[in-house]
Amino acid sequence: MILSCSHIDKAFGAKHVLKDVTFHVEEREKAAIVGINGAGKSTLLKIIMNQLAADQGEVTLSKGATIGYLAQHEAVSSEHTIYEELLEVKKDIIAMEEKLRSLEQDMKDQEGETLSATLDLYHRLSTEFENQNGYAYKSELTGVLKGLGFEEEEFSKSISTLSGGQKTRVALGKLLLSRPDIILLDEPTNHLDMNSIAWLETFLLNYPGAVLIVAHDRYFLNKVVTKVVELDNGKATVFLGNYSDYAQKKAMLRDAQLKAWMNQQQEIKHQEQVIAKLKSFNREKSIKRAESREKMLDKIERLDKPMELDNEIHLQLHPRVESGEDVLKVEHLSKSFGNLSLFSDLNFFIKRGEKVAIIGNNGTGKTTILKIINSVIEADAGSFTLGSKVHIGYYDQEHHVLHMEKTLFEEIADDYPALTNTEIRNTLAAFLFTGDDVFKQIKDLSGGERGRVSLAKLMLSEANFLILDEPTNHLDIISKEILENALNQYTGTVLYVSHDRYFINQTASRILDLTGNTLVNYIGNYDYYLEKREELTSIYAPSSDTAVSENKTVSETSSSNKDDWQKRKEEQAKERKRQNDLKKAEDQIQKLESRDQEIDDLMCLESVYTDVAKCMELNKEKAEIAEKLEALYEVWESLM
Known part of the structure; x- marks a missing residue:
């Protein structure tokens, strides 16, 4: 056992966040902490790291063990380049290497006992250098940077010029390179694209130490963890297995708890009826028997009613008007920013009822495509055509559709003046905003809360073509599942960008992979995409070392030959x-x-x-x- 948490309690004012939380992590074990937003997951990590004091309880780390921690929004601040910043982790190895070179120079001029002593030191130092992977530290560093999505030409970029997400990736890289005995990660996949997440999965699976992760990425959790610690109403329950195992066992446990509670309620009601009947006889013996039953009833340890499953977000998205069969047609679309060409000559179409996911690495232009279709920005070339009776509902991950100075109530009331006060409150309550919460200003909300307000507005819009940009960002797992169910029942059309592979797997009927400045079409969900990616990418988006003429021919074929596309679609159907x-x-x-x-x-x-x-x-x-x-x-x- 490398880490133990025993009877941890923590309250903030009247809110009791953690109650008697107890669990442990074994050496080399990969574990996850899950729970709804506000359940206390990040608080628990901070207590483990001694950044926050527990009200009660004890955290024990194995003697001599090292621990590393990446907070949710942690970023590096430095004047170094990206490469130099990661080299900081290897300072001891670099110093050792310099010492070895120095000893080599010294030995040239030494002899006798002096040379013998220097050789002895050299051999000990070189053995330690090799044990610490000193001969491969540069390739290790390069591998981590590339794995986290940095190109080699970016290594020399100054940290000060990076975005917040890039700085977080640098911080993650430094932590992984430091190789502590146990790593604590709070939402490590938030700023990674799919390739980087897949790389991180492999890295953590092969990591020789223990890992404790807070994440809402269910696909990631399924791949990496073998134990799940659930925080629910402040209490911790440990489940062995990955996320799917946890979800299944959790459902079975809740059913058993609900059944036990209902049986007890039935028994209590029955006893109360018997007691009332005995008292109604109004005879000495019957009254004594009633009193005896009352004493027995008082001694029963009452079970708490399991939390209702329907107290989370409830989305019901119904198009007011049905669109035509052809919803969207995009032709020869191109976009660049300065010298950076995002994509060129994109061609695709979407039919009514399709759920289409656009995927691709960070910076390839996925969000830009959505913004062009929603007329937020203009394309450099090409056009798009919306079909008959198409009404767009747009969900922006940066929440530009929200007005920061308004309260939640005003945000809904101003856009939907026909709604009554009760209807507005009921809508907001469905998204977990109750009581005085509705009078909070948008600017005072967290990212997840703003996301819920945007989804509430989307629900009310009754659009028949939903365009969603990273809709699951900042949502907890339960909220994601409810959104998935809503989209699967939705009879309109959906086009969205997401890095959430589990969400894509559950909702997409088609995937468009933005790679090599073009789109590759997959008629299926994320599992199907993984199966066919290598085959179709080599045909429709060959690598840059392929001849230009071949690239052009393939591009022309893929953009113009709709018959082939239709044939593939029919075969796959x-x-x-x-x-x-x-x-x-x-x-x-x-x-x-x-x-x-x-x-x-x-x-x-x-x-x-x-x-x-x-x-x-x-x-x-x-x-x-x-x-x-x-x-x-x-x-x-x-x-x-």
Whole structure:
């Protein structure tokens, strides 16, 4: 065991954030802390790092163990270049290397005992240098920087010129290079693109130390962690397994708790009715019996009612008007900023009812595409056409659609004057803003709270074409799941940019990958994209070392040949139907085989095999099952 938290308590005023939190992390273990926004996850990390004092309890770190921590918005501040800043982590190794070079020079002029002593020191130092990976520290540093999304030409950039997200990535790189025995990470994927997140997953999986992560990225958690510590109403519960295992076990646990609570409530109600009836007889014996039951009832340890699942965001997005079949057509779209060309000659179209995700590395122009379609900025070349009766609802990750000086109530009331005060309050309550919260100013809200206000406005807009820019940023896991369900039930059309792979997997019917200044189309979710990425990228977005003429030919083919695209779409639709039919057949076979086994078990019961009528009925059902199974086996074989 490398880290232990025992009976941690923490309150801020009247709000009790952590209550008797106890868990531990083993050496090399990868664990996650999950919970809704405000559950106390970051507070717990700060207590572990001794940046915040617990009201009660104790944090114990294994003797001699080192610990590293990356806070949620931590960034470096320095006049160094990116490369120089990461070299700071390797100061000891660099000093050791310089000492070795110095000893080599000294030995040229030494002899006898002096030379022997220097050689002995040299061998000890070189062994330590090798043990600390000294011969490969430069390649290690370069690998971390590239893994976190920095190109080699960016290594010489000054830290002072970087964006906040880039500075956070530098801070993460320094932490990973320092290789402590246990790493604490608070939302490490927030400023990483998909490739960098995938690299970080691999790095952490192979990391020889322990890792404790706070994250809302469920795909990331599924890949990395083997233990989940859930904070709920201040209390901690430990679940073994990854995020999916946790979610499944959590649902089972909650069902069991709800069932136990309902049974107890039923028993209490029954006892109360019996007591009331006994008292109504108004006889000495009956009153004594009632009093005896009352004492027993008072001794029952009352179970708390499990928290309702419907107390989070409830999105119901219904288009007021149905759009035409063709929702959006983009032709020959290009955009540059100065010498930086984001994309050129983009061509794609979206049909009614599609859920399309645009993915790609940071800086490739995904958000720019959304802004062009929403007429926030203009394209350098090309055009886009909206279909008949298309009404856009736009969710901006920077929340430019919000007015900082307004209160939440005013933000809704001014845009939707027809709503009553009660309707406005009910809408905001659905997004967790209750009581006096509605009179807070937008400028005083956190990023996650602003996101919820923007989503509330989107819900009220009744648009039939939703354009969403990173809609899951700052949302906790429960809120993400509710948004996913809402989008899956939404009958309109959705185009969104997201780095949340789990969210994409749950909601996208098509993916557009912005790579190599062009778009590559995948008709499926994120898992399908991973399966086909290498194949389709090599065809439609070859690497820069491919001949220019070949690049041009492929570009022309991909942009103009809609027949090929339609053919692929039909083939993939057929394959999805085959898979669905196969699953249905297998489910039916399993159900019938289970029933057939049940009949066999029933026929062994004396009460059944002595009942002629029952036996005949079961034999008849068994024959029908055999006939159905024979037909299903044939269907299954043909589908396979």
